[in-house]
Amino acid sequence: MNLEITKAIKTLLNVPQKIVIIPHKNPDGDAIGSTLGLWHYLKNKGQDATIIVPNDFPKFLKWMPGTEQIIIFEKDASTARQLINKATVIFTLDFNHLGRIGQLQPLLEDASATFVMIDHHQEPDDYAKITYSDVSMSSTCEMVYNVIEGLNDTECITSELAISLYTGIMTDTGSFKYSSTTSRTHTVVAKLIEKGAKNTEAHNKVYDTNTPSRLHLLGCALKNMVILEEFNTAFITLSQEELDAYEYKKGDTEGFVNYGLTLEGIVFAVIFIENKEEGIIKISFRSEGDFSVNEFARAHFNGGGHTNAAGGRSDVSLEDTTTLFKSLLPQYKADLNA
Ligand code: 5GP
Ligand code: MN
Numbered sequence: 658m659n660l661e662i663t664k665a666i667k668t669l670l671n672v673p674q675k676i677v678i679i680p681h682k683n684p685d686g687d688a689i690g691s692t693l694g695l696w697h698y699l700k701n702k703g704q705d706a707t708i709i710v711p712n713d714f715p716k717f718l719k720w721m722p723g724t725e726q727i728i729i730f731e732k733d734a735s736t737a738r739q740l741i742n743k744a745t746v747i748f749t750l751d752f753n754h755l756g757r758i759g760q761l762q763p764l765l766e767d768a769s770a771t772f773v774m775i776d777h778h779q780e781p782d783d784y785a786k787i788t789y790s791d792v793s794m795s796s797t798c799e800m801v802y803n804v805i806e807g808l809n810d811t812e813c814i815t816s817e818l819a820i821s822l823y824t825g826i827m828t829d830t831g832s833f834k835y836s837s838t839t840s841r842t843h844t845v846v847a848k849l850i851e852k853g854a855k856n857t858e859a860h861n862k863v864y865d866t867n868t869p870s871r872l873h874l875l876g877c878a879l880k881n882m883v884i885l886e887e888f889n890t891a892f893i894t895l896s897q898e899e900l901d902a903y904e905y906k907k908g909d910t911e912g913f914v915n916y917g918l919t920l921e922g923i924v925f926a927v928i929f930i931e932n933k934e935e936g937i938i939k940i941s942f943r944s945e946g947d948f949s950v951n952e953f954a955r956a957h958f959n960g961g962g963h964t965n966a967a968g969g970r971s972d973v974s975l976e977d978t979t980t981l982f983k984s985l986l987p988q989y990k991a992d993l994n995a
Contacts, residue, residue: 658789658800663807665787669746669771670699670808676706677744677770681752682759684714685911686863688751690825691775691797693723695748697818698805709737711759715908720862721824722817730761737761744770751797753781753790753961775800778962779951792963795837798825802845816853823854828863831915835965874903878913878928883979884920888986888993891917892927896975900931914941924948925993927982931975938971938978948992957985 678695680688692708699706708723712731718724730737741747741761747770749755755762765772765784774785777794794800802822805811826846830838833846850856877899884891893913903909910930917926926943940958942950943966950967954960960969971978986993 658791658803658807662787662789663804666773666789666804667808669773669787670702670704674704674746675740675744676704676746676748677740678706678708678748678750679758679761679765680708680710680750681757682711682761684710684712684718684751686718686828687796687798687825689714689718689721689724689727690821690823690828691750691801692727692748693721693821694798694801694818694825695750695775695804696723697815697821698801698810698813701813701815701818702810707740709740709761711761713907715911716906717863717866717908717911718824721821723821734760738764741765741768741770744768746771746773748773748775749785750775750801751778752776753778755782755784775804779964780961793837795835795839795842796826796829798822798829799842799845802849811848811852814849814852816855819849819852819854820859823849823856824859824863827856827859832860837963868906868909870904871906871909874900874905874909875913877903878910879916882917884923885983885986886922888925888990889923890925890927890986890993891920891923892929892979892982893917894929894975894979895931897931897933914943918943918945925950929971929975929978929982936972938973938975940969940971940978942967942969947995948989953985953989957981 678692680692696706696708708727710729713729728737741764753776755765772785773787775789779792781790878893878895882893914926914928917923924945928941930939932939942954944950949964951962951964954967954969958969962968
């Protein structure tokens with residue numbers, strides 16, 4: 658990483674600070690892993706640090722050491738507000754603009770703390786005083802490792818810290834298979850295992866704790882899959898009624914979108930999930946190769962992310978959303994058949 662960024666972070670942490678660490682809304686493995694990794698590091702250095710997440714996160718991430726101390730803004734807004742008001746430094750992790758933190762946005766816009774962004778999403782905003790943004794990175798967890806290494810503090814990496822970063826790299830790389838996985842990623846992972854990250858345990862706890870209802874929901878999702886061969890595209894829908902029928906719990910649909918890409922020839926996979934409470938359709942986009950789902954999500958569904966993995970939303974019904982989606986495909990036909 659850039660020497661100037663390292664120096665700026667070093668200067669900031671040379672004195673005791675009141676630190677808050679915040680990931681994006683609906684935090685995933687990388688968001689929770691990177692915030693926990695940084696939190697363990699800062700605590701080990703004697704800093705006063707707290708993690709605040711905008712909303713709750715799935716059970717399959719709650720085994721990581723330190724998760725029980727995370728403040729969930731949706732459940733404990735007053736504590737979160739106090740911490741943000743008193744903070745001297747706010748680290749924002751795994752997101753690129755304040756619109757990604759839901760109800761926390763106005764609080765951060767008013768905060769007087771020094772902001773540090775660590776993130777790997779495309780087109781970052783410039784709200785932070787120190788911005789460590791690198792879209793070539795596999796994960797924010799790999800970047801947190803780089804920060805710790807840049808500060809010459811790898812001896813501060815405990816097994817708790819190591820397993821947090823390991824888990825986030827694992828989930829954000831699809832278990833080390835996406836194209837963002839580099840030899841450096843594997844080097845970092847090797848060092849984390851040396852520091853005590855139990856790799857098999859992380860895989861078991863994240864991927865092998867299914868419930869029967871989740872597998873039945875997956876069955877429903879796969880049955881609903883629509884394949885549009887002309888556009889090398891496959892999409893899945895899940896209505897609120899279907900989610901309720903299979904006792905949907907947060908995180909249950911994680912990874913469903915990827916099944917579309919396992920079909921030979923399919924390069925664009927999408928899942929549309931109805932959320933009656935928020936009155937939106939939450940959308941996940943995935944692609945293989947050059948088709949940029951980041952650009953597609955930005956242009957049509959108020960979202961963004963990476964070239965091959967992005968998210969977005971729609972405010973019309975599930976049916977109207979998929980109708981709109983299908984109407985957009987002809988203009989991308991050449992790209993999707995490239
Ligand atoms: P997922 O589909 O797994 O929720 O997210 C895929 C990627 O897109 C992640 O890197 C995530 O941070 C990003 N992402 C998900 N939803 C949104 C969104 O609504 N807006 C933006 N800008 N990025 C999103
Ligand atoms: Mn990430």
